[in-house]
Structure formats: C-alpha cells, structure tokens
Amino acid sequence: MKIEKPRVAIQGIRASFHEEAGLRYFGENAQMIECNSFKQTFEKLKNREADYVVMAIENSIAGSILPNYTLLLDYGFPVVGEIYLPIQLHLMALPGVKFEDVKYVTSHPIALRQCVDFFDEYPHLKIIESSDTAACAKRIRDEQLTDTVAIANSLAATLYGLDVLERRIESNKRNFTRFLILTHHDNMDKKPANKASLCFQVSNKVGALAKVLNIFAEEGLNMSKIQSMPILGKRNEYNFYVDVEWDEQKHYDNAIRQILKYTQNFNILGEYERHDDEPSVAPKPQRIDRGRRYINIRRNV
The missing domain is CATH 3.40.190.10 (Periplasmic binding protein-like II)
Known part of the structure; x- marks a missing residue:
C-alpha cells in the first residue's frame, strides 16, 4: 500500500540525522513527526498517529544501539526496509x-x-x-x-x-548509520524480499548456536549481523538478533524451516529489500512502495 504523504515518526527534531534518513527513504513529501525518544516513535505508530518509524539501529563507530533491539521485540512492528546514511559532520x-x-x-x-x-x-x-x-x-x-x-x-x-x-570534520570519512523502517501490520506490501531480521533463543548447550549458524551457511545465506542481548532475569539466556541476506527465496525458506528445530521463541522481525547503495556515497531517495512480507513465528521447544 502506497501512501502519498506518509507520516514518519523520528527521534529528534527537524534536520536531525533521522529526518535526513527519512527524507532519503520516503522522499520530500514525507511528513516528519518529531519525538523525544525512540519509545515515543513506537507509541505514535501504535496509536496510528504515524504510518512509519525511522529508527537508528547501529553506527559503524559507535556500534549497536542496544535499547532499540528491545523495542523491536516489545512492540512487534515489522521491519519493512533499511537505509544506510553516511554521517557527514x-x-x-x-x-x-x-x-x-x-x-x-x-x-x-x-x-x-x-x-x-x-x-x-x-x-x-x-x-x-x-x-x-x-x-x-x-x-x-x-x-x-x-x-x-x-x-x-x-x-x-x-x-x-x-x-x-x-566541512567534514569527522575523523572517519566512511562512517555511516544504519536505520530501520517499521510500520504497522496492515500497512504491508506483498512483494519479494532479500533480507530478514530475526530474533531467537537457543538452549544453553555446547554447539547450540553453531547448529543454527551452520544452517545459514549450508543454505548459502549471508549473515550480515549478529547481536546478543541477555534476557532480563534469566541467567545465561540470551536473545540473538540476526540479519541474513539471500539471492534465492527457496534457500531462505529452507533455512527457516530447519532452524525452528533448534530455537525457542523464534521471531521474524521483518523481511525486506536490502539497501545496496555504497554507504560512503549519498544514497538516492527511495520509493516507499517496495515489496515486503512479514511472518511472525513463535515456537517453544
């Protein structure tokens, strides 16, 4: 579903890097909704006061923004896109x-x-x-x-x-921030994807995580990101956030079916088209009618 003038919730005010990322992804017609916190952007989406959220998830110098991974899981809104923004200061x-x-x-x-x-x-x-x-x-x-x-x-x-x-006083001229694009479930398109963000747990046994990662390798999926976070109140238990990319859909589907046997609380946070522009080069504005599909799977073993 294409929205001619999407309402996009961002953390920060006008002219922030979040607004810049939003304008590059959605185009100049996007209406930016300023929010004081990342949680507030999700609340705007939850209350249908926004159509999308643009949220920074990692920076090539500062690393992952860990609290935002928790928001992904807590609210359950699907990831429908991403954009890499060169950070020029x-x-x-x-x-x-x-x-x-x-x-x-x-x-x-x-x-x-x-x-x-x-x-x-x-x-x-x-x-x-x-x-x-x-x-x-x-x-x-x-x-x-x-x-x-x-x-x-x-x-x-x-x-x-x-x-x-x-101009350009940043120490690292190739620094970039990756932003995720999220929306509510009934604002989804049904077009092909080639990247997914996953979250799951594995048993606290020798080789448990390796089994899952080996399945990705055997099916030819590229694991572009892995991030672990402790589960509050559970000793030695972690959520693993993984991004995978593929060229053929069938290999991704095969991998998902297999890893369900070795994981608990498995979630597909989003399936979307990866952003292929070189991060060091300013990316062109992207259309919002790109294809996505979303599957939510929960399995307790």
Whole structure:
C-alpha cells in the first residue's frame, strides 16, 4: 500500500540525522513527526498517529544501539526496509561569527566522539554535550549565541540559517548509520524480499548456536549481523538478533524451516529489500512502495 504523504515518526527534531534518513527513504513529501525518544516513535505508530518509524539501529563507530533491539521485540512492528546514511559532520555558527572568537562547541555525544581529531587541534574549545545534533544548531539560532558552534549535518545549517565554518570534520570519512523502517501490520506490501531480521533463543548447550549458524551457511545465506542481548532475569539466556541476506527465496525458506528445530521463541522481525547503495556515497531517495512480507513465528521447544 502506497501512501502519498506518509507520516514518519523520528527521534529528534527537524534536520536531525533521522529526518535526513527519512527524507532519503520516503522522499520530500514525507511528513516528519518529531519525538523525544525512540519509545515515543513506537507509541505514535501504535496509536496510528504515524504510518512509519525511522529508527537508528547501529553506527559503524559507535556500534549497536542496544535499547532499540528491545523495542523491536516489545512492540512487534515489522521491519519493512533499511537505509544506510553516511554521517557527514560540519562545524556551524551564526553568520558573521569568526572561529577565533568561539569558546564552546556543542553536539550529541556520539557526534563529538566522531570528531576527536579535530578537537585535538583546538584544545581550548569547551565541549557541551546535548541530546540532539539539530537541537544544538537550533539553540544557536534561537539564542543568538556568538561564542558557540554546533556540530551537525548540512540540513541543520540550511534550516536554521547557520554558516558552515568547516566541512567534514569527522575523523572517519566512511562512517555511516544504519536505520530501520517499521510500520504497522496492515500497512504491508506483498512483494519479494532479500533480507530478514530475526530474533531467537537457543538452549544453553555446547554447539547450540553453531547448529543454527551452520544452517545459514549450508543454505548459502549471508549473515550480515549478529547481536546478543541477555534476557532480563534469566541467567545465561540470551536473545540473538540476526540479519541474513539471500539471492534465492527457496534457500531462505529452507533455512527457516530447519532452524525452528533448534530455537525457542523464534521471531521474524521483518523481511525486506536490502539497501545496496555504497554507504560512503549519498544514497538516492527511495520509493516507499517496495515489496515486503512479514511472518511472525513463535515456537517453544
């Protein structure tokens, strides 16, 4: 089902990296719904106040965003797509501000960590952490701060009328964040997929996980991601979150049938089309009418 002007819930405010990811995936017609937390984005979807959620799940420097894996399982909304966004960070200030007059630099903690090489050259700058990169840019504009610079994306500089003093100050020029696209169950398309996000448990026995991973290998599936998280209140028990990719649907279907024998509480969190654009290159906007199918399987052994 195609929605001409989808309502997309994002964590953060306008010009955040979540909005940038949402615009690249859905196009300029998307209506962004600002939320204070990732949980609030899921609540918007649950209450039908949004059609989709765009949620960061991992960053090539900072790693996995673990609390978001819990949200995937708790709410059960299907993953219907993904997008990899190159993280390009710029130093910005009010028009007319000179860099030599700047005393403070503000941004999200992860963005600040990604610019350590730049800060090493200017040790006099005092760092102020904030919850959102775009909010830092907005604060400079709203409060007319002439002694402070923000680190954010070019979208924030444009939206809040700031000048970019220095471009691409991130230490790693190939850093990217992977975002998942989620929706509610009756907003699903029925078209082919070539990637899936799975969650399951295995028994606490020697070789239990290896049996599952061997099945993926034998069927020719590429396991692009594995993440374990302890199950609250259960010693030595874990949820395993796995992403797999395939070229032929039958191999994926065969693998799923086999691993059900060796897993408990098996869930297919989503089946969707993988994002194949090179992460270091800005991806083209994607249409929202891509094919997905969703299966929810629970098995207690």
